[in-house]
Structure formats: structure tokens, C-alpha cells
Amino acid sequence: MEERAPRDRALGSRALAALLPDPAAARPAYRQLARAIGALILDGRIALHVRLPAERELAAALNISRATVTAVYDLLRESGYARSRQGSGTWTALPEGRTPRGITRLLRPRDSAIDLARAAPALPERALADALAEVTPQLAEHAHTPGYHPYGLPELRTAVADRFTRRGLATTPEQILVTSGAQHALTLVLGLLSGPGDRVMVESPSYPNALEAMRRARLRTVPVPVTDTGWDVEIMEATLRQAVPQLAYLIPDFHNPTGCLMPAGERARVLRAAHRSGTWLVVDETLVDLALDVAAPAPLAAHGTPGSGGKVITVGSMSKSYWGGLRIGWLRAPSRLVTELAGQRVATDMGGSVLDQLLALALLAREGALLPPRLDALRAQRAALAAALAAELPGWAWRPPPGGLSLWVDLGEPIASALAERVLDYGVRIEGGAFFAPDPGLFEQRLRIPYTTAPPVLREAVQRLAATLADGLPPCRGDRGPRWIA
Missing domain, CATH: 1.10.10.10 (Winged helix-like DNA-binding domain superfamily/Winged helix DNA-binding domain)
Structure with missing residues (x-):
């Protein structure tokens, strides 16, 4: 039928x-x-x-x-x-035999192109092997139980709560829900706290997968700009006051894709403005551990006055600081809301993988040993990318981000989509800035270039970008096959 x-x-x-x-x-x-x-x-x-x-x-x-x-x-x-x-x-409709790019982005590319579309580092094999050896006996103990934990493993909830408390935001395990990544946390929140037609304030540019989740939830996005110098808090305050959005989705910590870090004073102003408008703030902390030139910031909710942080949901993840393959994320929210979100979660997946949660617990316990080498590698890779761009493409401009995983590069002319399409023929996979825009037609002069691979690979990728420009760009066709944004 x-x-x-x-x-x-x-x-x-x-x-x-x-x-x-x-x-x-x-x-x-x-x-x-x-x-x-x-x-x-x-x-x-x-x-x-x-x-x-x-x-x-x-x-x-x-x-x-x-x-x-x-x-x-x-x-x-x-x-x-x-x-x-x-x-x-x-x-x-979807044609027979075609696959939506939301799926193909998650598949390993079949070609040998240098991948600059994904800003997601790998996990050292030794770290994974050590963690697996540690959790094997614990997994055997859990095998004698049904294995359903809709809130998350109690031990992991406690560990995540303790991390928030150490960072300056007192948190109990009852305020933590373990999820299958930060994107899962966001979709749970959208499903519970918003409905079709509701307004949600978003940054422009912003994380494409979050924007896609909002489109699928049929929400009306209300963009506020994030420039190379950061946020215009007066515009944010005016938007919260005039649009009165149901939700606001923000990435204040090494913003994806610009790399900006929101100052403490601006965080407090945003909290107050959201409190006045009754807007739920959804704060994405996925990149917070990747502080390269500054101290890791305190949670945004820690900057509020008593009562002003009551409608803040903080989302975190293991994906960028450890490994996306774990599919472990979390959210911090008022305990009653956590219970409601756990009910929302049961309707879709019952609970997360016990093995992944045990591995996450073991890796978090090794944070002091695992994160510093990762940050050192990212600093070296960022420097290598910047040097290669300065040498090969001196007309491009960017501001060195104080943390995160990528440069937000200004090409000086609106050629990003055409360049991203053409450079695939030269063996580089990358996305134009328009993919990070909540509204069409924006950021055609921008590229997000991750520094998540080795310096020699980054130098080769930049040389191929320069060669592509030297050979000239045809008009962009707008359909160049599977893409993945992380």
C-alpha cells in the first residue's frame, strides 16, 4: 500500500x-x-x-x-x-540505490584522498589496549546482569559529575545522563523541550550536524553571528529578548568552526539574558578539553548568579578529546529534567553499551597521561598547517584559535564550494564554509581546515589546495558525492 x-x-x-x-x-x-x-x-x-x-x-x-x-x-x-x-x-523522495549523506558521512571513504573534512582525532592503539585489558574483568561481572542502564553506569555518572565539580560547577551524579555521544544528547533535548515551529537561537556559523538535527525537528533557527573576534553579546541579548526562543544552542569553548573562546564576562551576560527570556541554554562542551594556549575554561553555567543557571543543559563528549568510536557523551541538567530525558531515551535505545562506558571510565581515569601528549601533538600540527598556508597560500587569512581542532580560513573571495569540489580531483576531501551556515548563501569565502593529521600530510594537503587554485576553478556543480562533517 x-x-x-x-x-x-x-x-x-x-x-x-x-x-x-x-x-x-x-x-x-x-x-x-x-x-x-x-x-x-x-x-x-x-x-x-x-x-x-x-x-x-x-x-x-x-x-x-x-x-x-x-x-x-x-x-x-x-x-x-x-x-x-x-x-x-x-x-x-529517496531514489532506489541512493544513500543520504547523513549515512555516507559516517562511512570510511573508499578513496585515498587526504581527509580534511573530519575534525576528529584517532585514539592511540596502546591506550585502547590498556583500557580493554583493565575493563575485561569488570565486563565479566556485568555479564551476570540484564545490562540496561538508561541513566548510564553509576560509576561513569559519578566520574562525569566529579569532573564538573573540579571545574567549578558543583554537580551530583543525579544531574548526569550518559548518552551515545553529544549528538544523541542534543536530539534528546530537542525532542523533549521543543516542537515543530519553535524558535532556537543558533550561532552563525555552527556545527552542521546540530543544525541538521534542528531542521529534522522542524525548528525555526534564529542565527546570531560569530566572527573572527567572537560573539556580539548585545545582538545575543537583543535576540533573546525579542525572539524569546525556546532553546539556544551555543558552543562557547573553542567554537566549531571558528575556534573562538567566549570570555567569562560574556558568559555571565548570556546567562542573565537567557534567564530573563526563559530560554533553555544548550551548551556544547565537546571541545572544552582541547585548550592549547589557555587554561581550560570553567563551565558556562558556573558564571551565573544564584537562580540564573537553572535552565542550562551542558553537553559533553569523548569524541574529540579521546575517540569518537566510543560513542560516549553526557549531559548535565537539573535532576528532574535528567529523569525526563532518560524516559525519552528509553523510547529509542533503552541504554548505552556497557563495554563502551567501562572503557570511557578507564580512559577518563588516565586523563592526566593521555591528554597532554594529545595537546602537544595538536599544537605541532596547528603550527605546521599555519606555516604551510603562509608559504603556499599567502593571500589567505585566519586567526590562530586558542584551542580546538581547526582553522577557520578566509579565502578572500567566494570560491569555497568550487574549491572543495575541484580539490577532490587532486586528492583532498574538505568542506566549504557554507556547510556551517544556518542560512543559505553564507561563508562561501571560508574553509574549515582541521589540524588533526600529521604535519607532512597537512603540508601535502595545502600544496594540493594551492595547485588546484593555480590550475583554475570551474563553476561549482553543487553535487560531488558523499561528505562527512565531524
């Missing part, structure tokens, strides 16, 4: 037009537009089973003929990216 598409999921003509290339830029226009829409569907920027605009409305929004839009929709149907139902319009 044919699945009936929900009638309340529709994409407006102006919203779709803003995502599409200029129809006059390439010929035939209908084929380029259809290709762009297909790429947006695979990329998740347009959701599946969403009604596309009526032909006449989209033609007006793009300033093209209705016949051209008819040809676009015909081609989308022929290629499997759309289906039509008489009386209900045209709906997006």
Missing part, C-alpha cells in the same frame, strides 16, 4: 529558491535546478516526504517560466527524487 505523505510538511517557494543556484548561471537551467534539488535532498538540507512548492509559485520565486519548473519536476520524478500524488502535489 502506498504511503500517504503528511499534509502539514511543505517547503515554501522562497525557502527553496534561496537554496538553489541562479538559473541563469548554467544551461539548461531545468537540468541544473533538478540536480541541485537532488543534491539538497541527499544532503538533508531538504527533508524527505516534504511537499515541494507549486510550479507557479516556484517559477515566480526563481523568476523563470513555469514550463522550466515543470521540466525540473519531471526530471526529479524520472530520477526518483520526487513523487506526485494527484490532488496533493509533488513530494520529495
